Amino acid sequence: MKLSLLASILIPVASAKQRVLNAFGEPSYGVDVSFPVHHITFAQDRPLGDRQKLYDDFMAGCRRHYSDNSQACDVTEEDRVEMSVRQPASMRNYTSTGFKKVQAPAHVFDLLSNYWNTHYDRREQEKWPRGDTYVNHWESPTFMVNVEETSLRGGGQNLKRKIWEGVRPILEEWTGMELEPSSMYGIRQYTEGAILSPHADRNPLITSCIINVAQDLEEDWPLEVYGRDGLAYNVTMKPGDMVLYESHSLIHGRPFPMKGKYFANIFIHFQPTGKILREQNAPVVTSKGENGIPIYILPNSPQAKKWLREHPPQISFRNVKESPAAAESPLSDVAHAAATGDIASMTHFVANQKHMLHMKDSNGWQPIHEAARGGHLDVVQLLVEHGADVNERTHFGDGQSVLELVLDTHGYDHPLFGYLEGIGAEL
Ligand SMILES: *[C@@H]1O[C@H](CO)[C@@H](O)[C@H](O)[C@H]1NC(C)=O
């Protein structure tokens, strides 16, 4: 041990070129070195050695597991890489570094670790979409002790609210922006050998934190992030540590396979409301862009264009009603009834024209989306009882989810939000 350590100090390694150091003085490297991030291929420069085999094995594992549709694995990879290029570059940031490690508030950590310990035996294996390459779940399954699960004592909206409220001041202080919750996911348990592919979170998961709830590791399992300098940083966490990160623009992952039994954490996400709490060095834009583009998206950026495609301007119902063509269309009637909470008409449709309950308009909106945006719990319930899929998105699958529409228009305090979450709706 001693000798080799000495040797490494005294004998210059032939291949050791002058390396760039990141701001923590660590020898560093950029994207596509530890794992593919901006390309499916690795960079020429290989300070970590040849990682191609690790990646080839990773992909082979996915393709074998989904042998009936192995292409799905490659499609997910292409999407991940495309998003890692497009999205961060289209985002406004609210901090200079993009990440910071702090301690979780003691009361929040206590809540989480009690919940974890109490319900550990009732954890459930996480189901991943077919071909999903975000975690190598085909060889290292992940488990959840779900904070949303109302059948677990203490779980549900109340717990989530306490967690959101507990960490919100810390993230508001860090970013200088007023925040509102956008999502919470966990407590996820990773197991031996797990890899989390580096990625940026989808909108509106903007201002976020991860809390390490529990672990049993042989060595630290670093969260690798790419700072504003484009260089990789390893952030290690002990139970009770909390990493703040701008998850919409900071690429983050765990590309080094986990060594140990498990690692359990929770992801807590917010988005800025637009109200400034503390002036920053650089001026902050707080009004929505043209056509209501969220403030965190740079105008004219690729992400802005994508957002506009997914949120085409809505034709108002008045116009629909007045247009003779639309007046012929029975869909506008059912959509109108759903949007306005006209439960009597909806009941009529259920009894007489059931086939219209789930029809899509030209923007791929269904009555359930209209009812969600209108905030009509009774209509949403009626539609669900008659077979509406709560996880259908607008725009033929590319747009907003039912839950997202409720969150955007009415906030997570609205009864519809709790109801939808309770029946498994996803953001
Ligand atoms: C925000 O951060 C990302 C990732 O570091 C960067 O690509 C992007 O240019 C930044 N946005 C602005 C407006 O500087």
Ligand SMILES: *[C@@H]1O[C@H](CO)[C@@H](O)[C@H](O)[C@H]1NC(C)=O
């Ligand atoms: C991060 O940790 C891995 C695994 O321990 C190591 O190989 C890599 O060099 C580290 N990266 C940085 C930037 O320090």
